[in-house]
Amino acid sequence: MPQFISPLEYSESFAVRTYEIDHCKRATIPALIRLMQEAAMQNVIQLGVSIWDLEAQNISWVLLRKSMQVFRLPGLGERIRVSTCPTGFDRRFTYRDYKIFGADEELLIQSSSAWLLMDTITRRMAPIPGFILDFEAKMPAPEKCLPRPEFRFPKFEQANFTKAFEVNWHDLDFNLHLNNTLYIQWMLEAMPPDMLQEKRVAGMEVLYRAESRWNDVLYTETQMLDEHTYLHRLMKKGEEKELAMALSRWE
Structure with a gap:
């Protein structure tokens, strides 16, 4: 039976669908991140603090950092349960x-x-x-929470792999910004073909720096740090502006 850590926790079950899998019939990282995003959205709607609930106060949620560890990718048709919960505050950041x-x-x-309000x-x-701060009394005890996503990236020195993208209408979210799942998906596209075909992501840290809009031309660059570790960045062409950075580990 599921063990819930807080009355604020939200949980939803899904079956892995055919359009969410790779050539090995495993759910892809972007598909699983979309399910996490959906669960979080349903959670804030349930709690009355979604972006639509906050519109009257002219504030909105912004994702800053994400850290992820992947132990196993679920397969086609497998039933999975996605659970999410707000876990605390730190100055102006929420977790x-x-x-x-x-x-x-x-x-x-x-x-x-990690998130902030803008x-x-x-x-x-x-x-x-x-x-929103009033929810803290119902949040899980610190020992039941994951470590906060506090990380530093090495300096990006050279691009071993690169790929270009244009932000199309159907890439946008309800804020008319590039959907945050596509930041990750596009950064993972600029990889050696054998890594994409034969390996899988075992862990990832992502830092979101800036938003992207319709018709922006972007490019992603990847630097190989070692045979299992890659450094990524998503850039806006013309301004050479860094929109996001990530580090991925593969096995």
């Missing part, structure tokens, strides 16, 4: 954990994330309102 379970509550994937008029960081 959220995700876990994906297989049959018999086998832990397949775990992920922690003033939608000034485009600056906004303080966390009191009615």
